[in-house]
Amino acid sequence: xxxxxxxFKEIIFVAEKIHAHYWPLDSPTWSDVIKKQIDTDINKNKxxxxxxxxxxxxxxxxxxxxxxxKIGLTIPLFKKQFTLVFExxxxxxxxxxxxxxxxxxxxxxxxxxxxxxxxxxxxxIL
Numbered sequence: 001x002x003x004x005x006x007x008f009k010e011i012i013f014v015a016e017k018i019h020a021h022y023w024p025l026d027s028p029t030w031s032d033v034i035k036k037q038i039d040t041d042i043n044k045n046k047x048x049x050x051x052x053x054x055x056x057x058x059x060x061x062x063x064x065x066x067x068x069x070k071i072g073l074t075i076p077l078f079k080k081q082f083t084l085v086f087e088x089x090x091x092x093x094x095x096x097x098x099x100x101x102x103x104x105x106x107x108x109x110x111x112x113x114x115x116x117x118x119x120x121x122x123x124x125i126l
Contacts, residue, residue, distance in 0.1 A: 010054040011116060013109045015101045018042050018049055018060060023087060023096035030093055038095075051084075051099055053113070056120050058097075063090045065097065071117050075110060082110040 020042050022030045030038070041061065042049070052059040057066055065088030072085040081102035088095060103109065 010052055011109065011112050012050065012052050013101055013103060014048045015051050015099045016048055017100040018097065020095045020097045023094060027094035028092070034093060053116060058086065058088060060099070065090050065095070068121065071121050073110060073113050073117065080106060082106050084113060
């Protein structure tokens with residue numbers, strides 16, 4: 001399904017690298033248990049992770065990020081990949097998340113994400 005169709009439901013792709021950390025500084029800090037859980041499940045877990053983006057929610061494996069803001073997208077020079085960066089909330093914890101993928105259709109996914117961001121988060125565009 002093309003993202004540009006009016007019946008858009010979701011964007012699904014696999015990410016090779018994801019890093020989440022506590023942010024912003026004025027939010028409740030993460031306990032040692034949460035830090036260890038995020039490291040085990042996301043940051044230090046080398047397995048590819050499924051990313052599902054639906055409306056204003058990002059699901060990374062079993063982590064559902066809501067209250068999304070400051071959504072950035074980039075394609076680094078000389079690399080066939082893109083990175084999605086955002087701030088969001090999972091459970092009662094806030095995080096800053098980097099999602100990187102180099103799947104074959106990375107440009108198509110990147111373009112779909114640009115359209116998604118402009119549709120749901122027009123205030124994130126500078």
